[in-house]
Amino acid sequence: MRLPNLLAPERTVRRFTVGARSLSHDRKALAVLVALALVLVFYSGTAWTSATTFPVQVDVGGRDYFNLLTDAFLHGQADLLVEPSPQLRALDDPYDATTNISANRLHDLSLYEDRYYLYWPPTPVLTLFGPVRVALLGGDLPERAAIVIYVFVGLLFALALLRYLVRRNLPDTPDWMLALAGLAIATANVAPYLLRRPTVYEVAISAGYCFVMAAAYFLLRGTLEEPRRWRRLLAGSVCLGLAIGARATLVVAGAFTVAALMYLLRRGQLPTWALRRRAALVLFGPVALAIVLMLAYNALRFDDFTEFGLVYQLNDLDPYPPGLAHVVPSLYFYLLAPTDIDLNFPYFHHPFPAEFPGPVPAGFNRETISGLLPNAPIVLLALVALPLMVRSSLPQRRELGGVMLVATGVGALMVLVVVVPIYAATMRYSMDFTTLFLVPGLLGWMLLAQAVRNRHLGRLIAVGGAGLILYSAALGLALSFTGEKDGLRVGHPGFYERLEQAASVLPVAATAVAGEPVITEVTSPAGFVKDAGWWDVSAGDLFVLHVGYEEPARLKIVSPDRRDVLLQAVTRAPPRGADGVAIKNRERPEISTLPVTNADGEARLALERGVNYIELRPVDPPAPPKGESPLTTPVVTLENVRLAER
Known part of the structure; x- marks a missing residue:
């Protein structure tokens, strides 16, 4: 007779518990994969729905610049196979922007001894365009595809870096905080803005971002862990070299290798001179080799080791600043300049040109x-958390504080190399350093939420940080619609309007609270002057609007309901101008006329609930003056434009 197995229930419970944990782990892994897939779809959709909105052409016959450089490399040369035009060669000064623009110049290429060169370094060709060309047996890789690949791979390394630090130093962090941190890194890293104009400029920036994030991940793990240390340190140094080969200014990221060596020495991980020499060779060798190869590449192209081709670029800009007067405005633009929040979809906009509360150098x-x-x-939470971490009695927190300090320091160096030598401020350069500040900020948020003794204060920090992250994510999503040149609206105006109508519940609710319609946008090829925020309908002189001969001026008005209003303005016209302005809501059949009286006038305007698209055209305009553009020359001017109740 067999006795009953008294351990069977316990084993059953144990198997059930292990199975439940495995299922929970599988669900988390599946959720992460789904989230990453959605990010990839978002990045790809942003890049592929972007119109070519750059003001000048940055390709040759539809072929991207980096594919032209790939052609050159496969032919064993550094100069492009494309020849400068005879008109450009015939110029006394081919670098004079007033003359070379009409001589069929190729914008932003470097012209040296009658040959075209790409001033951008060659890493994208060596790591992506060249291998794809060989794999596809001659096919081109679109630059927008390359940008998506680089940005997404860089994101994966940034997420892996954050996850590693959290599991090692903050293991009690809840999953929802990790998820929100991932959302922040994916949307607030400037990538959505960058992808809205996927051209040659963004290829170099995204490649640099990708390899800096990879370098940071490999160097961190190689520094903190003994297993596979040398492989990881070598991989990190190689990635740093590739980053320098994508953007020369990223040479300051070499500070990562210095920090790694100092940590290993301080922790006694390199007790012998042989190990120290090996560490120095592994950490600095690939970076030094990349710098030497970059200098040799410069000499091959421009007969000068230190010339990257900026002085030979064909454009309208001065590549080097005349002094340091631009540094303070540039720091303001990169660190402090706010985004406008308004009632015009997608509700976050960059002022153009960027505004600075002081003089800006000519x-x-x-x-x-x-x-x-x-x-x-x-x-900002990194600044609050860092003092607590560095002075903590817990080794894990001191270690994490050191990592955050290094990341923030390298990020600060990247800000300086963007600000000091470059006589310009542009959002795309923020991609270089943003994630290096984001990761410490997110780690500081997680630590502060868990470390404070007051439970209610900890919850407040957790919820407050979540709110900041959601705000940044909303802003990043909004900027993905516009980018630098409004690429989605230009390329897909119908789709853009459908999105705008679908999201109109927000401005409609705001106008319902205000109790009146609001002019949210004004556009006109002939120009306009905005004197107040679009939502401030009580302002006296809201704006001055010029109506041209050919293209209509357009107003966008959000109304809380269906109603009739009066569009009021002082109308003026040049001596041979139009007699008035015809005003029509695109969704309504009625047309109203605002006559030219050189005094206040008004016209009835029928509005529908939601977003209304209004067109203003001149009435019986004469032929434009000889030599004047019919597109940009005003035929009627409206001053003190405003809405009033009928």
């Missing part, structure tokens, strides 16, 4: 930009 190139701190305020 010739300083201001593109669309907003600063790190307004865009990602979570980074």
Whole structure:
């Protein structure tokens, strides 16, 4: 007779528990994969729905610049196979922007001794365009595809870096905080903005981002862990070399290798001179080799080891600043400049040109930009947490504080190499350093939420940080619709309007609270002057609007309901101008006329609930003056434009 197995229930419970844990782990892994797939779809969709909105052509016959450089490399040369035009060669000064623009110049290529060169370093060709060309047996890789690949791979390394630090130093961090941190790194890293204009400039920036993130991950693990240390340190140094080969300014990321060596020495991990020499060779060898190869590449192209080709670029800009007067405005633009929040979809916009509360040096190139701190305020929590970590009695927290300090320091160096030598401010350069501030800020948020003794304060920090992250994610998503040149609306206006109508519940609710319609956007090829925020309908002189001969001026008006209003303005016209302005809501059949009276006038305007698209055209305009553009020359001017109740 067999006795009953008294351990069977316990084993059954144990198997059930292990199975439940495995299922929970599988679900988490599946959720992560789904989230990453959604990010990849988002990145790809942003890049592929972007129109070519750069003001000048940056390709040759539809072929991207980096594919032309791939052609050159496969032919064993550094100069492009494309020949400069005879008109350009015939110029006394081919670098004079006033003359070379009409001589069929190729914008932003470097011209040296009648040959075209790409001033951008060659890493993208060596790591992606060349291998794809060989694998596809001659096919080109679109630059927008390369940008998506680089940005997504860089994101994976940034997420792996964050996850490693959290599991090693903050193991009690809840999954929801990790998920929100991942959302921040994916949306607040400037990638959505970058992908909205996927051209040659963004290829170099995204490649640099990719290899800096890979280098940071490999160097960190190689420094902190004994197993496979040398392989990881070598991989990190190689990635740093590739980053320098993508953007020369990223040479400052070499500080990662210095920090790694100092840590290993301080922790006694290199007790012998043989190990120290090996560490120095592994950490500095690939970086030094990359720098030497970059200098040799410069000499091959421009007969000068230190010339990267900027002085030979064919464009309208001065490549080097005349002094340091631009440094303070540039720091403001990259760190502090706010994004405008308004009622015009997608509700976050960059002012153009970027505004600075003080004088800006003449010739300083201001593109669309907003600063790190307004865009990602979570980074400020790193400054709060760092003193606590560095002085902590817990080794794990001191270690984490050291990592955060190094990341923040390298990020600061990257800000300086963007600000000091470059006579311009543009949002795309923020990609270099943003993630290096984001990761410490997110780690500081997690630590502060768990370390404070007051439970209610900890919850407040956790919830407050979550709110900051969601704000940054919303801003990043909004900027993915516009980018630098409004690429989605230009390329897919119908789709853009459908998105705008679907999201119109927000501005409609705001106008319902205000109790009146709001002019949210004004566009006109002939120009306009905005004097107040679009939502401030009580302002006297809201704006001055010029109506041209050919293209209509357009207003966008959000109304809380269906109603009739009066569009009021002082109308003026040049001596041979139009008699008035015809005003039509695109969704309504009625057309109203605002006559030219050189005094206040008004016209009835029928509005529908939601977003209304209004067109203003001249009435019986004469032929434009000889030599004047019919597109940009005003035929009627409206001053003090405003809405009033009928």
